[in-house]
Amino acid sequence: MLSNSAKYALKAVLYLALHTNEDNKLMVKDIYSRINVPQSYLAKLMQKLSKNGIISSSRGPKGGFYASNQNIDLPLIRVVEVIDGEQRLRSCMLSIHECDSENPCALHDLVGNANSFFIKNLEETTIKQLIGDVKSGKSVLPL
Amino acid sequence: MLSNSAKYALKAVLYLALHTNEDNKLMVKDIYSRINVPQSYLAKLMQKLSKNGIISSSRGPKGGFYASNQNIDLPLIRVVEVIDGEQRLRSCMLSIHECDSENPCALHDLVGNANSFFIKNLEETTIKQLIGDVKSGKSVLPL
DNA sequence: CGCAGAATATGATAAAAATCACATTTCGGA
DNA sequence: TCCGAAATGTGATTTTTATCATATTCTGCG
Known part of the structure; x- marks a missing residue:
């Protein structure tokens, strides 16, 4: 469903959203152990996120x-699309190309609205909204 | 969610369930192009399925x-467990170990009951039931 | 200006998943 | 009883994903 990389990226984004802003930045080495992601792999992922405008960065000392406020208004789907591409999440359960609710593959009904429900949520939930839940204790952001 | 291998295996099992029985067997080379799976990879998967009692086989000419009737009464989950192992399907969206509905990770609610719904269906639906849908035209089994 | 601290770029290595190839075993039939 | 047809067993190769390492560029500050 989600690649490992996408999970890592989501954790990182949520961690940044919770603990940073324009005036309070963090380096990879401050983050990786908190979210349990290998340091240099995380670095690569964050570069990709940064290049695609999902997160922000600045170089040099104090960087x-x-x-940013702009970043956290993005829907979660953007994170996984940048990392996994657009296809992976939406591909049918049997990887049939012509599979949709009109012409369902044999497993389509078993998944039911499960997958589309998840995708819909990823599309409609912003990073900001999600960390709201964490802050209010509705869910946990784990290591 | 499901590995490629598990998808291949499901396709193969469903194909067998639709087109074979004790008196009417098929070889890998008769199947692979129909379900669009590389021949020798399919061979390996089918050996595994066979060894684990998901499908049946006989050697030699006419093999x-x-x-079998017994085979198609198995729930679909058995197919994916044999190929992917028991963990993969049930692992949390962020791969947190201590994530459940009591202590949900940040993404838990986004997936909602989607995943458990799917798993439940895999557990409760037998191969036979599923091909019923295909036979009655409710769904398609594609290449 | 220039140095040090940071991200960025590039590419090498390791591990896992997918794919391929072939030798071995089993079995039915002529 | 022997030959050939088929699955089975084993392992090598390729591709993708994950991981590591290092050189390069940018930037704030003294």
């Missing part, structure tokens, strides 16, 4: 990565 | 793979 680092952070989530 | 081949087939789905």
